[in-house]
Amino acid sequence: MASDTIPAKGPGSGNVLDARGVTMRFGGLTAVRNVDLTVDQGEIVGLIGPNGAGKTTFFNCMTGLYIPSEGTVRYKGAVLPHRSHRVTEAGIARTFQNIRLFANMTVLENVLVGRHTRTREGLWSALLRGPGFKKAERTSEARAMELLEFTGLAAKRDHLARNLPYGEQRKLEIARALASEPGLLLLDEPTAGMNPQETRATRELVFAIREQGISVLVIEHDMRFIFGLCDRVAVLVQGEKLVEGTPDVVQSDDRVVAAYLGTPYEGVPEDEAVAEVTAAEDALARNTGSGSTPKTSKEGDA
Amino acid sequence: MNTLEKNTASETAPAGGVLPLPPGTARLIALVGAAGTFVSTFLSWTYTEEFPGNLTVYGYPGGLQLLTLTGALLTLLFLLSGSGLRGLRWLTPGGPNSAVRLLALGTLGVTGYTVGAIIKNLGGLINVDPGGYIAVAMALITAIGALGLPYDVPVDPEKPPANPWAQLVHSLKAPGPGRLRDMPGWVEIVIISAAFALGLYIFTFGIDTDYAELFIGYMVLVSFAFPAVGRAGLTRQLGQLTAKHRNVTVTAAFVAAFAFPFTQSNDAYASIGTNILIFATVALGLNVVVGLAGLLDLGYVAFLGVGAYTAALVSGAPTSSIGVTFPFWAAVLTGAAASLVFGVLIGAPTLRLRGDYLAIVTLGFGEIFRIGVQNLDGDSGPDVTNGPNGIPNIPELEILGFNLGEEHTILGQELGRFSNYFLLMLLFTVVIVTIFRRADQSRIGRAWVAIREDETAARAMGINAFRLKLLAFALGATLAGMAGTVQAHVTYTVTPTQYKFVEAVPPNSAFLLAAVILGGMGTVSGPLIGASLLYLIPAKLQFVQEYQLLLFGVALVLLMRFRPEGLIADRRKQLEFHDTGQLDVPKEDTGLSKKVGV
Incomplete structure (x- = not known):
């Protein structure tokens, strides 16, 4: 009862979904660590992150398929039960x-x-x-x-x-x-494997669903889709929430780019390795330039 | 419309089917052969009357000759229909030639078997009269002619059938029939009634066969003739009619079943009917659990046992440990309630398991029931069930002053004990069929199928999977318990050995499951047909009983290889196992055939 009195973090009491400190451990592996997420009434929220970031695990924690190790998930103020059919019943x-x-x-x-x-x-x-x-x-x-x-x-x-x-x-x-x-619809990669045309149609469909007053939380890898669709985007990296904000904020955040593409800085071992490889290739090219027989045999194989 | 399509199809088909004969010649050969076979049944096939059925008389076919006669006649009719004879075209809206091929092979099978049985039983070729040889020769000619008829389904020029076997398989394929022409309602109802009357006649013929040879011949002919009628497209068109007049169909089926005891002069045959009904009804109950909810239950017979034991205990039998006598309706309710409680008790802990684990645990509980009952004999436990001796001398039922154990004359027909119980059991079957169908076509039934399809997704859709699985388990148990209360009275005695996992006498867990799978999971008629076959074949063929489990295993392996969806398949299962690679388009299909017709 005491926890009910804690004021919600989001804007006002319009919270449909309020996940606080959700942590999910599988033995020694922590798939989701202390994630907070809110979805407001009539809002479309995106959840992105690299593969294995724990997005689907977080979804499963919310829908009662997994019981989170720590944290609570509230739907319209009431704590969600840990049974998936009861979660659906709740909305x-x-x-x-x-x-x-x-x-x-x-x-x-x-x-x-x-x-x-x-x-x-x-x-x-x-x-x-x-x-x-x-x-x-x-x-x-x-x-x-x-x-x-x-x-x-x-x-x-x-x-x-x-x-x-x-x-x-x-x-x-x-x-x-x-x-x-439902009052809240969770979509887990709704456009996976779709062509651009179908993706556009799906976006229209999600907007139409929002028109009906249903809030949507969507996991997606298609960035164009997610930034064109969502009011707010949260980025999950290695089980932790990295950034949350409007699509513009998230798009321009260096940490997000780093999480997806890796951080370029000098002096890393990979750079040396790359340099070695290029050198070796150059040497090989010089060798094959003088004697043309190995090259033709390669072509024959191809 | 249909005939038009078909004729063009047969003209474009390449000449010659499996055997390279010109179509006209092949048809002529088959016609001559079929007519010859027909005539040969009026000849004497053997010298002595030692072979059962008296095949020695000229001018009057008897016994197995009648089967050959029927086969030849059907071949002849379908042949004439296929050649476009006016007034017979309705017989073959689908594929005429594949139907003829099957019938010709079936006739050859029956005739060949008959002559073979004469030679074997009487010890030598000498016992066969010329008539027998003529019959076999004629049947062979028919078959050769039939194999020469063109294919019903044109050969794909890209992939012609490679070997003779593939050719034979292809030659037995047939296109589906078109939509049936609209007829006045009463004509359709008469057709449905006639079909059920015919079905009753064929079924009664099988039950009334009084020697093994006749039954084998019957099975051979039936197992060729039914697919033949299906190839011809009649089964599908009848299906269109029955789908249109559902209530008429259900009534006709009920009336046909009701009429069965009135066709039986011998009460021993009525007992086969009664036992089939008990077996089939329990199989239908199991179909709720296995077919709808997808829970593999290998200990189902225990619920039949609970019902039977409960009914026996409250029947007023002298050896019953409870000295009470309930009226029948109360006994049924008690039996069903006891089974329900037992079902929930077993289901609640086991249904948390899935798949194979559930199967093993239910198998264990089934055996626990039997061993438990065996030990409640006063020595190793309280004296409830008399242990291995069971409860004998269960009194006959008396309902509204009508003693089911005595003979009664109704409508001028003597109805013996088993006929009475048959009628009572039929009432139960009707109730259970209704329960099955109504549960299937409802929110609950959909939830069961959803759980069977994907339990995780079903839960995510708000289905309380555990509760619904328990409901399926409890409903199945209750239905079996109800059937058990009648079974106790029919068999006079209940003993633990009746309720084993597998045994030679049918209602046991393995055979119940086999009846469901053989007949077709999730359908009503499937388990009824599966149970009939599994009971009838061993009951009729004494020599099979020794090898019953072996043959049973072989039959299951073959079935799973060639027809995994069971004999009667619902549309869902058919598509599941035979992916045609085409989309299943129910509505546009008819539109297309209309376009072609116009």
């Missing part, structure tokens, strides 16, 4: 980095499964098939069709999910997540 929906649709169910069924937490019809209702059951099924289906219209998949409602093209599978995953009527 956080997610997609997965490697698509995890119900491959052998139809598109419509996939979205209907997403409606699970927002419907209450149990086994008895299903067996007795009263008017309440039929009404709930009709409402669910209507809502699911709305979402399919929204994502542009309505024409494919009876297709099996596994038969959809890649981009549409991503869209279906988003539709399925939206079916649980």
Whole structure:
């Protein structure tokens, strides 16, 4: 109860998500270290970082797939439970980095499964098939069709999910997540493997989702996508939050560039190694210049 | 529309199927052969009446000859239909020639088997009459002609079938039929009813075969004729009709099953029907657990045992340790409740495991039930179940003054004990089928399938996976318990040995699982058919019983190799196992065929 009184760090009480000091250790490895992150109402927040920075681990901590070693995650002021179905019930929906649709169910069924937490019809209702059951099924289906219209998949409602093209599978995953009527949507690399056109369409889709009053937290590697989309970007490097701010601030931060590309400074062993290699190559070039036989044999191999 | 497409297809197809014959000649040869086979069944095939079925009479086919006759007649009809004879075209909306090939091979199989059995049983070639030789020769000619007929599916010029076997396999492929022409509603209903009546007749024929040779011949013919009818496209078109008139279909199926005991003059055959129903119903319960929720349960028969033991204890049997007599409805409720409790008790700790681990743990619990029951005999534990002796002399059921153990005359037909129990069990089957279907097509059913597909994603979608898995487990247990309460009365006695993991007599865990997988997971008709086959074959063929487990294993291996989705596949499974590389487009498909037709 005492922790409830701590004032939120973000602007006012509009916090949808408030993660404080989240730490996740796997044995001796600390994948996420003391990360704070807030998402405000109607905000799109990006989470970037090099491979292995702990972005997905952080996601999993928030959605109850992992139980964080330290720290708490609050959703609209309430501490989130450590069970993924309860997190979804509370109002956080997610997609997965490697698509995890119900491959052998139809598109419509996939979205209907997403409606699970927002419907209450149990086994008895299903067996007795009263008017309440039929009404709930009709409402669910209507809502699911709305979402399919929204994502542009309505024409494919009876297709099996596994038969959809890649981009549409991503869209279906988003539709399925939206079916649980979330207040916060977590997207884990929504444009991975997409062409520029599909990426643009996804950006429009995310904006449209925000229009509906749903906050979005998105992990992505595509920088152009993330800087064009997000109101705020946080950079995670080796499990720790490095920078947080508007896209402009993050883009111009030297530490971010360093984290992605490495730091160039003189006197590092690599430089010497590079110099040695160049010297050796030069020497080889001189040798092959005099005797042309090895060169032709190389070409023959190629 | 359909015939138009088909004719053009057969014209463009290269001449000659597996055997290089001109199509016209091949058709003529097959026609002559089929007609000849038909006539030969009216001849005498053997001198003596020692071979069962009396094949010695001229002018009157009997026993196995009837099967050859049926095969030849069907071949003839499909051949004529394939050659475009007016009034018969409806028989082959799909592939006429592959159907003829299968039927010709089936007829040859039956005829060859019959003559072979005569030679073997009576000891020598001498026992075969000329009629027998003529029959085999004619069936062979039919088969040669049929193999010469053109392919139904044109050969891909890029990849022609390499060897004779591939050619044969290709020659048995058929295109799907088009959409059925719209007919008046009552005609469609009559067709559905006729199909179920025919189904009942074929099933009853199989149960009523009174000697092993006839049953084998029957199985050979049926296992060729059913795929043939499927190739011809009739099964699919019937499927279109049944999908349209769902309620009529369900009623027709129920009426056909209800009519079964009235066709039985011998109560021994009715007992086969009763046992099949018990087996099938329990398999359907297991289908909730395995087929829908994807939980591999290897100890399922324990729930049948719990239901049966509970019913036996409260039945008022003299050896029951509880001296109470419940009315039947109360016994059913008690049995179902006991199974439910047992299911939850077993499920709660084990369902935290996934996959193979769950299978092993359920296998263990199944055995624990049996061994536990065996030891509750007063020596090693409290005296509840009489240990290995079980509870014998379970009294007959009496429902509303109607004693199920006695013979009753209903509609002019004597219904024996097993017929009565068959009808009672049928009622249970209907209830369980309804429960299965309704649970399947609901929020709960979708959640089960989602868990089966990807448990992590299902949890992330807000599904409480553990609770729903427990629900599936408990529902499955309850259904088995209900069936068990009837089983106790049908078998008079319950003993621990009835509920082993694997045994020669069907309702046991291994056979239940096999029935589900053989028939088709997640479907209603699959486990019913799987259970029928697994019970009927050993019950009919005494000699099989010695090698039953061996044959059972061989059959499962073959099935998993050639038809992993089971005999009856739902669309989902079919696509899962046979990826055609094409997108599954349900609606545009019909639009396309319409365009072609116009």
